[in-house]
Amino acid sequence: MHNQNNSRISLPLDDEVATVAFAARLAPGIKPGMVIYLHGDLGVGKTTFVRALLHAMGYIGRVKSPTYTLLELYQAGGLHLCHFDLYRFHDADEWDDAGFRDEFDGRNVHLVEWPEKAQDLLPQADMEITIKILSTETMCNGRNIEVRAISQMGKECLETLQS
Numbered sequence: 001m002h003n004q005n006n007s008r009i010s011l012p013l014d015d016e017v018a019t020v021a022f023a024a025r026l027a028p029g030i031k032p033g034m035v036i037y038l039h040g041d042l043g044v045g046k047t048t049f050v051r052a053l054l055h056a057m058g059y060i061g062r063v064k065s066p067t068y069t070l071l072e073l074y075q076a077g078g079l080h081l082c083h084f085d086l087y088r089f090h091d092a093d094e095w096d097d098a099g100f101r102d103e104f105d106g107r108n109v110h111l112v113e114w115p116e117k118a119q120d121l122l123p124q125a126d127m128e129i130t131i132k133i134l135s136t137e138t139m140c141n142g143r144n145i146e147v148r149a150i151s152q153m154g155k156e157c158l159e160t161l162q163s
Helices: 016-029 046-056 093-098 115-121 152-162
Strands: 003-005 008-013 035-039 071-076 079-085 109-113 127-133 143-149
Touching (some): 035 115, 046 109, 046 127, 093 115
Parallel strands (some): 035 109, 035 127
């Protein structure tokens, strides 16, 4: 089922190939200063999506999960990208203690897994991406991805998917 309106799109991703193709469609809409929250259970494919997005933007190297480092930095498509994984945060104060606020300078692109762990200390997202497993009962490997645009910049990025 493909569901969309001007600020939200939801569609199934049958496999990793579909995830890579979706990321390639989204990549041209990524702009400096964007904040993208990534939601989903452990192992659902958030880092796989980020890896696909970075490669679609031209990054050639290895894309590591920032689970233990909390932050990995990349350059791709003329942009500086910050990939955060806040899963290991125990409380929001760790966000300030880590000095991550300085990364949000209006130029970097921010991809944030587990944004709820920093509570209200993060800047507002331009887009929220939620990935869910379609069905554990049928042992299906498929996922559903929902992209919700929040800001004008997010809506412009979402329009790249709908064209």
